[in-house]
Amino acid sequence: MRRPLLAVATCVTLLSSALAAHHATAVFDLGKRLTLTGTVTEWFWANPHCLLRFDVKNDNGETTHWVAETQAPPNMIPFGWAKQSFAVGDQVKVTLEPVKNGQPLGRILQVLLPDGKTLVAGAPAIPAGETRP
Amino acid sequence: MTRRAVVAAIAAIALVTVSPVIRGQQGFRRAPGAVYDVDFQGKKSGPAPRRDISGIWEFANGGAEGIQADGAKAMPSDGKPDHELPFTPEGRKAFMDHKPTFGITQVPSALTNDPMPGCDPQGFPRIVLHNAHTEQIIQTATQVVILYQFNKKWRAIWTDGRKLPSNPEVPEWDIKGSPPPEARFWGYSVGRWVDDYTFVADSNGFDDRSWLDNAGRPHSDALHVIETYHRVDADHLEKTITIDDPKYYTRPWVALDKLPYRLQSASFEIPEQECVPSETAKYNELFANPAANGKP
Numbered sequence: 001m002r003r004p005l006l007a008v009a010t011c012v013t014l015l016s017s018a019l020a021a022h023h024a025t026a027v028f029d030l031g032k033r034l035t036l037t038g039t040v041t042e043w044f045w046a047n048p049h050c051l052l053r054f055d056v057k058n059d060n061g062e063t064t065h066w067v068a069e070t071q072a073p074p075n076m077i078p079f080g081w082a083k084q085s086f087a088v089g090d091q092v093k094v095t096l097e098p099v100k101n102g103q104p105l106g107r108i109l110q111v112l113l114p115d116g117k118t119l120v121a122g123a124p125a126i127p128a129g130e131t132r133p
Numbered sequence: 134m135t136r137r138a139v140v141a142a143i144a145a146i147a148l149v150t151v152s153p154v155i156r157g158q159q160g161f162r163r164a165p166g167a168v169y170d171v172d173f174q175g176k177k178s179g180p181a182p183r184r185d186i187s188g189i190w191e192f193a194n195g196g197a198e199g200i201q202a203d204g205a206k207a208m209p210s211d212g213k214p215d216h217e218l219p220f221t222p223e224g225r226k227a228f229m230d231h232k233p234t235f236g237i238t239q240v241p242s243a244l245t246n247d248p249m250p251g252c253d254p255q256g257f258p259r260i261v262l263h264n265a266h267t268e269q270i271i272q273t274a275t276q277v278v279i280l281y282q283f284n285k286k287w288r289a290i291w292t293d294g295r296k297l298p299s300n301p302e303v304p305e306w307d308i309k310g311s312p313p314p315e316a317r318f319w320g321y322s323v324g325r326w327v328d329d330y331t332f333v334a335d336s337n338g339f340d341d342r343s344w345l346d347n348a349g350r351p352h353s354d355a356l357h358v359i360e361t362y363h364r365v366d367a368d369h370l371e372k373t374i375t376i377d378d379p380k381y382y383t384r385p386w387v388a389l390d391k392l393p394y395r396l397q398s399a400s401f402e403i404p405e406q407e408c409v410p411s412e413t414a415k416y417n418e419l420f421a422n423p424a425a426n427g428k429p
Binding site: 026027044046047048049051053067069072073074075077078079099101103105 | 162163164165196239241242250266282404405406407408409412413415416419420423424425426
């Protein structure tokens with residue numbers, strides 16, 4: 001089994017390197033994944049990044065206001081995202097890469113929509129007016 | 134099943150699970166309605182038209198080719214010895230004074246002095262060396278005009294035989310007509326056909342506010358940019374950008390090296406992509422600032 005394991009490990013390493021090459025900068029906790037279920041409060045379809053704001057309730061009934069970014073609209077449209085992708089009140093399941101500092105912020109990797117469809121985040125373009133990854 | 138086999142299986146499942154996300158982020162990006170070389174595998178293009186680079190041009194190998202997050206595509210700021218720029222002492226000082234958010238001298242976004250996040254004009258040549266997208270080229274009797282997607286900018290390259298202003302600080306054209314505008318983000322440009330399939334443009338007249346790329350590479354007011362457009366065949370155009378700035382660099386260097394573009398349908402519509410200060414301010418308030426400093 002040594003060879004298959006080595007091959008898989010190599011693939012993971014190569015892919016991770018490719019990802020990191022575009023996102024080497026500071027704020028994101030690279031490689032960390034969170035999946036959160038919440039209620040959409042705003043879908044800001046704008047430059048330099050679109051922002052999905054959603055509320056997540058914990059077991060104690062406490063609500064956390066999350067803000068998650070994507071790239072700008074021209075970079076999201078090719079992957080099926082649109083201004084109409086979310087409505088206030090939608091129940092969504094968001095997989096994101098959180099920031100390092102513990103704030104409820106992250107970069108969207110994918111979102112499971114109420115109708116069962118999944119939107120996957122697009123290529124790491126640098127949108128209008130923005131140079132941070 | 135042995136323990137190693139179990140580990141290998143788990144790793145394989147993890148890879149399959151995560152790879153679509155990685156592919157989605159890293160991968161090939163298609164602008165709506167655009168065609169790329171991958172769509173024409175095995176098909177040969179027709180011959181290049183003579184002295185014609187007009188049309189709507191998209192990167193031949195996918196829409197993400199022009200992003201150049203880490204700096205000019207042919208010379209990224211990645212610390213590799215081959216990509217070390219030939220700075221003069223003055224140029225190196227200017228480079229170190231810049232605080233980009235990408236490349237080997239990157240800083241957190243809260244500390245950057247990159248003019249672009251505030252929606253200052255990116256100018257030329259940064260418009261083709263960072264966040265570059267679809268271009269439309271229009272040829273008239275006296276100009277080659279290039280329309281850029283990002284911020285809906287455009288440049289006119291004179292082709293009526295005039296020469297660049299010899300002193301961009303007190304600019305004059307060598308032919309009759311209106312005086313050159315007060316440049317500075319976009320410079321003055323003149324071009325010529327060096328053969329039936331190669332168009333070369335020279336530009337000067339820049340001031341030093343803009344950056345060359347997203348990695349904070351600087352230029353001085355002595356910047357001279359050489360653009361070469363080579364019409365390879367009916368469907369392809371290659372663009373090369375050479376930076377010649379004797380104040381900041383000891384020799385010219387190539388920033389784009391024959392980057393291939395593919396001709397799009399005449400009905401292809403270039404998307405709108407604007408830097409909007411009010412949207413940027415909201416983004417900074419809700420995301421960038423709290424992400425950088427930990428305060429909501």
